[in-house]
Amino acid sequence: MTQVHRRRFLRRARDIAGAVVSAVLAPRAAAAIETTKYQGAPTREYGSRSRFETLKRWVMPTRYPSSSASWTPLGDLDGIITPSALHYERHHAGVPDLDPATHQLTIHGLVDRPLEFSMKDLRRFPAVHRICFLECSGNGSQEYRGPTSENVQQTHGLTSCADWGGVALKTVLNEAGIRSDASWVVAEGADGAAMTRSIPLAKCMDDVILAYAQNGEALRPEQGYPVRLLVPGFEGSISVKWLRRLKLTASAYYTREETSKYTDLMADGRARGFTFVMEAKSVITSPSAGQELSGPGYYEIRGLAWSGRGKISRVDVSVDGGESWRQATIHGPVLPICHTRFSLDWQWDGSTSTLLSRCVDDTGYTQPSRRQLVQQRGENSFYHYNAIQAWRVDSAGVVHNA
Amino acid sequence: MRDPAESLVGLISSVRRSANHFLRSGALLILLSIAQSSTADENARPRYAIGHLASPDRVAKLDIAIGPQGDELPIGRGTVPQGRELYREHCAICHGEDGTQGPDPKLVGGHGSLATAKPIQTIGSYWPYATTLYDYINRAMPFYTPGSLLPDEVYALCAYLLNANGIIADDTVIDRTSLVAIRMPNRDGFIPDPRPEQPHE
Known part of the structure; x- marks a missing residue:
């Protein structure tokens, strides 16, 4: 290398170093130009999002961080699949650290043969997968008594949707041989709460999955690694995570999580038990509370609809608080028990507007108003809140929970 | 065989x-x-x-879920005074001095409150089966050391909490037989799921 060449080389190296520094420090527009002047980051064995992306779950502050929940940022997500890192969580005793090499699932009770399965065993069975939402039955519970939460993440973020993979539970139960006097399955997790729920055997023989995969890779620890139940359309708590045991029984076991909790107290003091299904629900994710419109003009109203009973067949949107409704466009794929996208073109004229969405599923069930729900259940009810959500856009473009 | x-x-x-x-x-x-x-x-x-x-030993070790029939309840017994001591040691810090204060779920009281504007859903006012008490305390409590109590201790805590709720007498001993025999006050308070409801304005 000649003197001149060396100098040129050093100058170039210095320029590149400077470009990298300014790419880190300079405003985004300048950095975008500079990225054509140097080599980018190398390939990686396991990816992560851009350092500019900051979307995160909202974690409710509680006295016990291990018995808490986190909400999915629905207002800022696209499509129907919730990224695994943003799937909502609800734990009763934190996330256990389970080794798949030693984890066992035991099936016993009213069976011909009590059996144990390693994770390797479970993966040998014929595999199934489906895209399916999971929703905590407490999603939106705070709204029973009126508009409360600040944004769509907090009003609706205890629902998420993923591509789940595993083995059909019926396949595995049949291996054990189901006795004719069995009608329930008591499922138990390996967490500090040994979370336990009773599930009707008929549901287990229908569409329940022993899930070990989420969005194409192993379940996240907070989603039940290495294996969980996936009970399509039922309240999330019954999809027991970190599954260690299934006992076939003649009757339900009335565990704490299906008596003290996850029951619905009515105005007359009686309570509904075993209210499994998550009924049809929709929400406009944009514009939604906490967001701000930049001024009058065109906006695409976007939202999600889902039903634990089947497919979404129709969504209507109102921009005038329910005076008039327009049918929204439904975007495929439209799958049963799955988040479904809808949209509607909207020209905002700058005046105060109240946005609503109302969905209908393929059983003909129509999402109720809050008034209807309260008439039917009173205000002491907590779970299974699926009323129409209203967002008020004020004249400054700020969106509020209404 | x-x-x-x-x-x-x-x-x-x-x-x-x-x-x-x-x-x-x-x-x-x-x-x-x-x-x-x-x-x-x-x-x-x-x-x-x-x-x-699965070997019978393995199944027996795992078989901790207690249904209303109580088939899985272990041998053991506990009294109200024993339970009161254990409650003060392990439970009062979260559930309050006598189970009515909280801050965590209230365990005692609330009788007659379910149909009011401020329902208090406790073991005594709400839970339909006493077996659930044994099941839950044994598997999930105390919060920071779940599954650490011995059968006699769990029976004693059941006795104390049932007594505090006015369901058993001061001198009742709780064991697998007496626990299953208890009829909880809100036993008939639960109804099947009637949904889908018909909308009405």
Whole structure:
């Protein structure tokens, strides 16, 4: 290398170093130009999002961080699949650290043969997968008594949707041989709460999955690694995570999580038990509370609809608080028990507007108003809140929970 | 006595281990179909022969869920005074001095409150079965040391909490027989799911 060449080389190296520094420090527009002047980051064995992306779950502050929940940022997500890192969580005793090499699932009770399965065993069975939402039955519970939460993440973020993979539970139960006097399955997790729920055997023989995969890779620890139940359309708590045991029984076991909790107290003091299904629900994710419109003009109203009973067949949107409704466009794929996208073109004229969405599923069930729900259940009810959500856009473009 | 179905699975897996060439020749399949045709119930057929039999010891160790029949309840007993001591030691810090204060779920009181504007859903006012008490305390409490209590201690805590709720007398001893026999005040307070509800304005 000649003197001149060396100098040129050093100058170039210095320029590149400077470009990298300014790419880190300079405003985004300048950095975008500079990225054509140097080599980018190398390939990686396991990816992560851009350092500019900051979307995160909202974690409710509680006295016990291990018995808490986190909400999915629905207002800022696209499509129907919730990224695994943003799937909502609800734990009763934190996330256990389970080794798949030693984890066992035991099936016993009213069976011909009590059996144990390693994770390797479970993966040998014929595999199934489906895209399916999971929703905590407490999603939106705070709204029973009126508009409360600040944004769509907090009003609706205890629902998420993923591509789940595993083995059909019926396949595995049949291996054990189901006795004719069995009608329930008591499922138990390996967490500090040994979370336990009773599930009707008929549901287990229908569409329940022993899930070990989420969005194409192993379940996240907070989603039940290495294996969980996936009970399509039922309240999330019954999809027991970190599954260690299934006992076939003649009757339900009335565990704490299906008596003290996850029951619905009515105005007359009686309570509904075993209210499994998550009924049809929709929400406009944009514009939604906490967001701000930049001024009058065109906006695409976007939202999600889902039903634990089947497919979404129709969504209507109102921009005038329910005076008039327009049918929204439904975007495929439209799958049963799955988040479904809808949209509607909207020209905002700058005046105060109240946005609503109302969905209908393929059983003909129509999402109720809050008034209807309260008439039917009173205000002491907590779970299974699926009323129409209203967002008020004020004249400054700020969106509020209404 | 050994379950005949267990023997069948044992036979199949031992044949499978010791005679791999049977698999290639299809002889095992024939053997399997002969074995299967001897059972009337479709469900009795182990189609994939994946997994292994769970030993009775293993099942007994795991079998902690307590249904209303109480079949799984262990031997043991506890009294109200014993339970009061244990409650102060392990529970009062979260549930309050006598179970009515919280901050965590109130365990005592609330009788007659369910149909009011401020329902208090406690063990005494709301829970339909006393067996749930044993089940939950045993598996999930105390919060930071779940599953650490001995059967006598869990029975004693059941006794104390049932007594505090006015359900059993001061001198009642709780064991597997007396616990199952208790009829909780809100036993008939639960109704089946009537949904979908008909909308009405």
